[in-house]
Amino acid sequence: MSQEEEKAKLFVSRLLSNPTLLTLNPLQKEDQIMSFMDLNADQLKPTLTSNAFFLGKSWFEIHKLLIKTLRILIDESLFPGIQRQLYEKIDFRFISILRQQNWPQEKIKEEVLNLIKKIVSSSDGRKDFSGSYNAISRQIVDKYVNSIFTNHTYIHFELTKVQRLKMSKEEVKDMINTSLLLRPSIYVFSSNMNKDSSSGIITQTFAEKVEETLIKEIPALPEKLVKSAVRINLSFEDHKYLQATSRLTSIINSMARSFKADMKIDRGASSPEKSWFSIARKNYKYFGWDIKMLDELYRFSAENNW
Amino acid sequence: MQSKIKNFVESIVVVAIFLVLIQTFLEDYAVLAGWSWDFRKILIFTGLGFDLFFSIEFLIRIFSALMKGKGSAYFLEGKGWIDFLASIPLLVLNSGPAFFAIITGNGFFFGMGGLLNILKIVKAIRIARILRLLRILKIFRQIKHTGSVMAQRHIAKITTLSITSFVFTLLVFSIFSGLISLPSAEDKFINHQIASISNFLDNIKSENQSLSVANFSDYEADLLIIKNNGTTIFTRYDNPFYSTVYGPGDFQYFKTTEYEFFFDVRELAQIQATSSILFFLVVVMSVLVFLIYYSPHFAMTITDPIHVMKRGFLESDYNLEVEIPQLYQNDDIYKLGALYNDNYLPLKVRETDTSSGHTRLSIDDFEDLFK
Known part of the structure; x- marks a missing residue:
């Protein structure tokens, strides 16, 4: 040196x-x-x-x-x-359910790790990966999925009946956590991605290109998972048939990005997550989020004082 | 060094205020509980000591303020008027005369008794004692009950207003009730004793003295001593008992050409002491309610939402909403909080989400950055 x-x-x-x-x-x-x-x-x-x-x-x-x-x-x-x-923290056995065949977990982990290394080699990717990192390390997905599976309301219906995920609660958590890790892969495949610089939303054409490349690069990843991860970056306002996991992961990722473990909650202020969801409900169109999901997640945060 | 001395003196003042509140309560409780005169005498002396201490404190403060050209600022805004009312008038009208009565012996009171009614003097002294209640405001001023300067000022204002109103109402009522001769326990007591003496003097003309004295002492339980031309012809107790239990103000003295009469008036003093304790407790309770209930309520419903909004305006990454209690949602402050939550924060989040360039690091945090 x-x-x-x-x-x-x-x-x-x-x-x-x-x-x-x-x-x-x-x-x-x-x-x-x-x-x-x-x-x-x-x-x-x-x-x-x-x-x-x-x-x-x-x-x-x-x-x-x-x-x-x-x-x-x-x-x-x-x-x-x-x-x-x-x-x-992530069990990749859920991939076997999506692919309907067994895949060696070590191989998948190795390929995902290589992809993440590529993501964090770019400045934008590094910045964006922070939310995913926080969400997984702070186990934010776990507590909200637990509430979703306890309450059996809108989000649960969207996951199990509309998206038809035949998975256990733990497997859904693993799928969302994996989607979080793969989400910033949009930065790997293009430097010119037609991304709205203020809301972070990409176009469908760009998303499809990324999905195509990603499936080619990492054949171990099932198409459903790749779509779930890449389409997190699409707006629900423009794409009403967006998968429930994409919609949910998009919200959790954004919230985790602003998460601060050392935040002092002043007397007279709402809790950080309740505040975040409440503000997000007012900005849902701008950031392309599902308002019904936000309403439900807001309710969970308020009930649990998160 | 100078500030250390000042802090030390201020601490002594705070301790003195606490102690004088205990002393004030004990002085009345001692009368109510019938404590010995020796103990009550100590309490009167300590009362004088405190009055002297607070008078000196006030004089130093006002003198110091006048030297800096801030005399009126100290007296009005700095609540110097409380320092004044809770010191010099008490020394002149309350503890001073009581102390003087003790050191000059009973003769002072007896002498006065010839000119004025002792009960009237005691009552006047007791009226002045009401001003002692203002000292509770002095201690209230020393307690930093909330972090907000605005909250402290408002709570201090409302407490001062209510306690002062109560004390002055009592004071003015006590003075006016004496001036316009409203029926009082003292007058009833004196009129009863005068009537008894008159009855005794009538009876003694037709009966022999021993029988009249015996009947009078049986009938009048408060009668302590009767003297005829300076010679004691009746006494209920022996002298050591009188000197242990009775102090000036505990007996009423009447004199005719031939006879002198001493009556026990401790029961009257106990009634007055009960009122004093009640007033004291009302004031203490009021201050405690302001301090324990109203102060946090004010902070919670006024200063806390303001603090949350202020942080949100100042800090780029502080985006917590103002918590709006349903009960107070129509308060102006919470209507403002709702605007902050619904309009400002969503716009701020959109703005800060896209713009980087804010950091919690400051160049001042790194003293050794270039070493």
């Missing part, structure tokens, strides 16, 4: 060790530090370009080196976390 790389590592490590970032996931930490460097560039530039640090380097080069170092350090904690999620 060169002297400059060591200096960069020391600098980034100091930023990462800030206590305010303690409860964030690795990708959220990365996002915070990148924003910090952008917002404070005017103050950082004179010192970092001085003799004591990176003499002779332009701010552009220094910034690039710091971002590269940041990614290396983040990946060191991110990949073990992803592996843990894949190998310990």
